[in-house]
């Protein structure tokens with residue numbers, strides 16, 4: 001049986017289900033992700049769009065299209081208008097067939113989502129100089 005991973009936005013207005021294992025798990029440190037997520041890096045998993053189901057019973061889902069991208073293709077960033085949580089991004093380089101979802105929306109079971117790749121890491125390096133972890137960690 002294929003595993004379903006269920007999550008929601010902060011207010012609970014939007015439910016999301018990812019079916020099966022993610023194709024990739026990574027942290028993106030680009031400036032769009034930094035601003036959009038409120039974190040130094042954004043935690044992202046890649047799925048085929050067909051394996052991602054968004055339930056939006058109160059029509060809270062909004063979209064912001066990022067047009068100035070490194071790839072030259074727009075990115076459709078979808079978020080909850082009720083609480084501001086980012087739900088997913090559809091990079092139009094892939095005609096909407098690839099969904100970059102936020103595993104941070106899951107309610108539990110992050111075991112298949114451990115990021116093992118960082119992209120645009122030059123930004124991370126620039127911002128985390130002098131931010132060494134101590135021997136405790």
Ligand SMILES: [Zn+2]
Pocket residue numbers: 009010011012013014060080081082083084085
């Ligand atoms: Zn919400």
Ligand SMILES: [Zn+2]
Pocket residue numbers: 028029030031032033034042
């Ligand atoms: Zn990014």
